[in-house]
Amino acid sequence: MLDIEAPPIPAEHMRRAGRDLLSLALMDARNRTLRWTSANEQALANSRWGLGPLAELQPCDPPLWALGHLGWFQEYWIARNLQRQQGERADPRATRLASIDPSTDACYDPARSPFDVRWQLQPLDLDATRQYLVDTLETTLDLLDHAGADDDSLYFFRLALFHEDRQAEAFAALSQTLGLPMPWLPAVVAVPPRDPLVFPAALWPLGSSPGGFSFDNERPVHLEPVLEFEIDSQVVTWDQYAEFVEDGGYDDPRWWQTDGWRWVQREGRRTPRHVDQLRHGVLVQRFGQTVRVPMGQPAMHIAWYEADAWCRWAGRRLPTELEWELAAHQGASRGFRWGQVWEWTAGTFRPYEGFQPGPDTTYSPPAFATHRVLRGASFITSERMRHPKYRHFLRPERDDTFTGFRSCAL
Numbered sequence: 001m002l003d004i005e006a007p008p009i010p011a012e013h014m015r016r017a018g019r020d021l022l023s024l025a026l027m028d029a030r031n032r033t034l035r036w037t038s039a040n041e042q043a044l045a046n047s048r049w050g051l052g053p054l055a056e057l058q059p060c061d062p063p064l065w066a067l068g069h070l071g072w073f074q075e076y077w078i079a080r081n082l083q084r085q086q087g088e089r090a091d092p093r094a095t096r097l098a099s100i101d102p103s104t105d106a107c108y109d110p111a112r113s114p115f116d117v118r119w120q121l122q123p124l125d126l127d128a129t130r131q132y133l134v135d136t137l138e139t140t141l142d143l144l145d146h147a148g149a150d151d152d153s154l155y156f157f158r159l160a161l162f163h164e165d166r167q168a169e170a171f172a173a174l175s176q177t178l179g180l181p182m183p184w185l186p187a188v189v190a191v192p193p194r195d196p197l198v199f200p201a202a203l204w205p206l207g208s209s210p211g212g213f214s215f216d217n218e219r220p221v222h223l224e225p226v227l228e229f230e231i232d233s234q235v236v237t238w239d240q241y242a243e244f245v246e247d248g249g250y251d252d253p254r255w256w257q258t259d260g261w262r263w264v265q266r267e268g269r270r271t272p273r274h275v276d277q278l279r280h281g282v283l284v285q286r287f288g289q290t291v292r293v294p295m296g297q298p299a300m301h302i303a304w305y306e307a308d309a310w311c312r313w314a315g316r317r318l319p320t321e322l323e324w325e326l327a328a329h330q331g332a333s334r335g336f337r338w339g340q341v342w343e344w345t346a347g348t349f350r351p352y353e354g355f356q357p358g359p360d361t362t363y364s365p366p367a368f369a370t371h372r373v374l375r376g377a378s379f380i381t382s383e384r385m386r387h388p389k390y391r392h393f394l395r396p397e398r399d400d401t402f403t404g405f406r407s408c409a410l
Helices: 019-039 063-079 084-089 104-108 126-145 151-178 238-246 258-267 304-314 321-330
Strands: 197-199 202-206 222-226 229-231 275-277 282-286 289-293 342-348 372-376 392-394
Touching (some): 063 126, 126 151, 197 321, 202 321, 304 342, 321 372
Antiparallel strands (some): 197 229, 282 289
């Protein structure tokens, strides 16, 4: 394991990071991956690292496959990519150099191993996977040391960093699902009650401007008109959500969209996932332990269907992406707080007009029209990923990750 830990760097700075800062961050991300692997090695050594499929993990990737894919992704887009200095102008179909392990393409390339076949694949064993992660990072750092200082030359290094940071959160969700320990566990704090905020009608530049790094689905930046709106200054808490449960919210189809009501019936839900008790205090399962949490903590592991149903019951609605992004920027000095749970928004995940996919075409386009958008970050999210322009996306039934929501007035 690498004995390097990068200091927390705000996402805006990290997206423009130069070689030295990127080098530290890449080592930190890989170190976090290896720490998670070591912390769960004994529990996962046999059946949990096996070929599955394990019903409780769906729709997650097999853990051992996900680990090996991190090394493959970095090697494929950096060490094997002869056009890496061209950044997003690089041709993703261009011929690659050979991998240090000839078996990796057949296993870890998403184009060759779509999700529904990954549980049948035979990835590298755990020891070989660890070595592959060490070897690929060593090559990446050497190439970074000789890379140019412009955005194009650093694009794939930044992409690999954020790819691994996203996977770190997926590993945390996996630990939560299986009740496994986490080697790093920031605190979740109670949310102090605050009055909603009102924002006047405006034109807002939705999306990320040129310069530095941004994800393809954040572009192009474009002006969007927004009407006056009222939005919660904090996310919905357990105290607020418990009222919906106690009022029979899970038994009343009036509050649910058709697909959501089918989901509730199919899953047999009467409370959010991982909740053991929601009266006289909240008891939840958190990384394998039963924990009593304050009623003022953010409601967590909420599916989009549940968030939408609560809003209908409360006579409110989910914010749009546009409203959330504007409020996150303009409301910081007025008490708008985000960052403990990912926050569902009203919209379906769609490309902005003029969208151009990045070199990794397996990232955004497959999720368009089927997934919902979340904004913000969770208590698990790395500091360098916490950017108000970032668009997270999940299917509306997903409640295994650290998701919550806030509401707007109708």
